[in-house]
Amino acid sequence: MEKHNKNSDKENPLKECRFQERISPWMEGELDESDAKILEEHIKTCQSCSSYLEDMKEAVSLLSADSAPSLSPDFDEKVMNRIRQEEISKKPSLKSLIAGWILSLFLLLIIYLLSSGGGPPDLVLKGPVFWITYTMKDPATLSLTEALMRVGFQTLIHYSPVILLYLTAFLILSRIFWKKKLPVCLEGSWKLEDGGQKDVGDERK
Amino acid sequence: MNSTDNNETDIIKQILSSKKNLFHLLVERYRKPISSLIYRWTGNRGDMEDISQEVFLRCFKYLKSFDLKQNFSSWLHKIALNCVYDHIRKKRKESFFYEDDSKNKSTIDSIASNDKNPEETALQKEEQQLIQKALNQLPDHYRDVLILRFTNQLSYQEIADIMEIPLSTVKIHIHRAKERLTRSLTEMKAGNPAEKPNRGE
Numbered sequence: 001m002e003k004h005n006k007n008s009d010k011e012n013p014l015k016e017c018r019f020q021e022r023i024s025p026w027m028e029g030e031l032d033e034s035d036a037k038i039l040e041e042h043i044k045t046c047q048s049c050s051s052y053l054e055d056m057k058e059a060v061s062l063l064s065a066d067s068a069p070s071l072s073p074d075f076d077e078k079v080m081n082r083i084r085q086e087e088i089s090k091k092p093s094l095k096s097l098i099a100g101w102i103l104s105l106f107l108l109l110i111i112y113l114l115s116s117g118g119g120p121p122d123l124v125l126k127g128p129v130f131w132i133t134y135t136m137k138d139p140a141t142l143s144l145t146e147a148l149m150r151v152g153f154q155t156l157i158h159y160s161p162v163i164l165l166y167l168t169a170f171l172i173l174s175r176i177f178w179k180k181k182l183p184v185c186l187e188g189s190w191k192l193e194d195g196g197q198k199d200v201g202d203e204r205k
Numbered sequence: 206m207n208s209t210d211n212n213e214t215d216i217i218k219q220i221l222s223s224k225k226n227l228f229h230l231l232v233e234r235y236r237k238p239i240s241s242l243i244y245r246w247t248g249n250r251g252d253m254e255d256i257s258q259e260v261f262l263r264c265f266k267y268l269k270s271f272d273l274k275q276n277f278s279s280w281l282h283k284i285a286l287n288c289v290y291d292h293i294r295k296k297r298k299e300s301f302f303y304e305d306d307s308k309n310k311s312t313i314d315s316i317a318s319n320d321k322n323p324e325e326t327a328l329q330k331e332e333q334q335l336i337q338k339a340l341n342q343l344p345d346h347y348r349d350v351l352i353l354r355f356t357n358q359l360s361y362q363e364i365a366d367i368m369e370i371p372l373s374t375v376k377i378h379i380h381r382a383k384e385r386l387t388r389s390l391t392e393m394k395a396g397n398p399a400e401k402p403n404r405g406e
Contacts, residue, residue, distance in 0.1 A: 055391050068243075071254060083262060
């Protein structure tokens with residue numbers, strides 16, 4: 001208590017008694033026994049400190065009062081719905097992309113085999129190599145760029161249904177795999193199915 | 206640093222494994238303290254609702270990075286304060302067009318729902334408006350410690366963890382903040398409110 005800085009009274013004109021800066025630590029139980037006794041005795045005789053103590057108690061009491069309004073009844077649901085939206089907007093994982101890719105390839109292979117009556121798929125064999133070898137009647141007359149453009153264009157035209165089919169299958173299958181990875185809470189109701197866990201949700205005091 | 210209690214740790218582990226539906230248990234448990242903190246900071250019901258949602262969204266998003274040795278409550282309160290700061294920063298940027306209603310509306314809506322006689326309710330409203338106004342005049346870090354300590358009833362250690370400052374600094378902040386709040390409140394009651402918010406410290 002003796003170490004108190006007397007200049008602090010000058011710094012704060014509202015501070016009428018030098019003991020006042022010890023009131024808060026005293027309220028928080030931080031003063032040692034002897035200092036606490038000195039302060040308690042002082043407060044009994046000092047009107048300024050007594051009044052200050054009451055004001056501080058009131059301020060703390062008002063601050064501690066539960067003045068916040070309740071959150072909306074569907075707050076939890078809103079939070080879980082927003083989580084669901086965030087999860088859905090996430091990009092598919094690499095695993096689901098690979099799974100979608102493999103499955104779509106497999107699917108295409110089956111379609112080809114079925115369409116070619118169980119034989120080797122013509123479409124695959126008659127690909128770009130076929131064109132380069134047989135359809136260009138006079139490749140010597142074409143420049144390299146023209147030749148590449150021609151091959152690229154013809155390949156695109158030839159394979160466009162396949163490419164479209166492949167992309168569609170890939171996207172659908174990736175999506176299916178990705179959705180399967182969604183947490184249970186996001187597939188349907190967010191609410192807890194196991195009532196036995198509810199005791200852990202008690203309001204924190 | 207207090208670690209998260211076992212029950213809470215189990216819930217978090219389960220959420221992280223696959224049972225993400227259990228996240229609502231954390232929301233149930235913490236929505237009250239988190240919304241109280243936000244309301245004390247903003248003094249606005251709409252902001253409280255929006256920021257509270259944002260807090261839990263961030264919590265869900267970053268739960269993977271949460272260290273189970275840490276105290277979950279402190280971690281969540283830290284997220285809440287960050288969300289409040291982001292919100293305040295955004296509001297301050299927009300302040301040219303946006304009138305901050307935290308100083309005007311503050312606690313009017315909340316106390317109206319209490320089952321008390323009208324006089325008592327009116328008095329409570331007035332007192333809460335005063336304390337909110339006094340609180341708004343404090344520097345941000347003083348406001349933080351007061352709200353965490355007295356509104357959220359957190360320990361010094363928890364506050365130190367949340368604010369990432371030494372325990373001794375928390376104590377000093379609390380005492381100085383209490384002094385300033387008391388004086389500010391007394392001045393207001395005496396009809397001499399110090400209107401200028403002090404953010405210089």
